[in-house]
Amino acid sequence: MRLDSPHINVIIKACMKASRFLIRDFGEIENLQVSSKAPGDFVTSADKRTEKIIVEELQKAQPNYGILTEESGILNGSNNKNRWIIDPIDGTMNFLNGIPQFAISIGYEENDEIKCGVIFNPITNEMFCAEKGNGAYLNNSRIRVSNKKKFQESLLVTGGPKQTSKIKEKIFSEYIKISKNVTNIRKFGSAALDMAYVASGRFDGYWQRELNYWDIAAGIIIVKEAGGFVNFFEQSEEDPIKKNILASNSNIHQNLKDLINKKDIE
Ligand code: IPD
Ligand code: CA
Ligand code: CA
Helix, strand or coil: CCCHHHHHHHHHHHHHHHHHHHHHHHHHHHHHHHHEECCCHHHHHHHHHHHHHHHHHHHCCCCCCEEECCCCCEEECCCCCEEEEEEECCCCCHHHHCCCCEEEEEEEEEEEEEEEEEEEECCCEEEEEEEEEEEEEECEEEEECCCCCCHHEEEEECCCCCCCCCCCCHHHHHHHHHHHCCCCCEEECHHHHHHHHHHHCCCCEEEEEEEEEEHHHHHHHHHHHHEEEEEECCCCCCCCCCCEEEEECCCCCCHHHHHHHHCCCC
């Protein structure tokens, strides 16, 4: 890895420590105690323990930084200038089903801007990371978004709707509309890895509604530093944590944006 700032180093250390337990838990899925947060949105003891380890490591390094996590919400609330944004396991449903498509995702934000981030899949041992101005990496190699120019030839990825979504029909019709204009669309079940795969050129673009900031915080800087474009659309004014995102290579970005904004003809 060519990135070597104190922030990146502390995130990587926290990821490595937490992932030792995660790898063991993944091998013993059946024994994990599972409780239901809401239909289709499970939280496992692995999520909670992973988050605890990460929070402890980050707090040890920077006791005064703010923290936003999926499982505990806002910690150290007073500091919004420097914040860690954590999703301990992004892709819990995959994790629970023994599918090795999940990741730890940690972003570091300064004055409302993500400065660096790491997305780590401990099973495939792929670590995607980036730092503002210093590029994006997959393990030791520099990554770039794809160079696909023709929108019709692009391979996209998306996710949702959640079981609890109130806009399922809208999400399904958007999916149909976009799928008619591209080569194909995948649904892999981890927003963080979806972003990382756009950054590394495996997918040409990604869009999704009804995400939370921790799903994509690290992905934002990784896609941008890999030369991609990231945009938010229809941002909720009441809830800044809720996000609708669009991330892609620069060539197809406008096409995807136009298609999302295009009103359906009745
Ligand atoms: C979920 C994943 C999934 C996305 C959901 C997220 P979780 O996160 O990112 O790909 O479709 O909207 O909630 O619950 O596994 O951390
Ligand atoms: Ca999660
Ligand atoms: Ca998530």
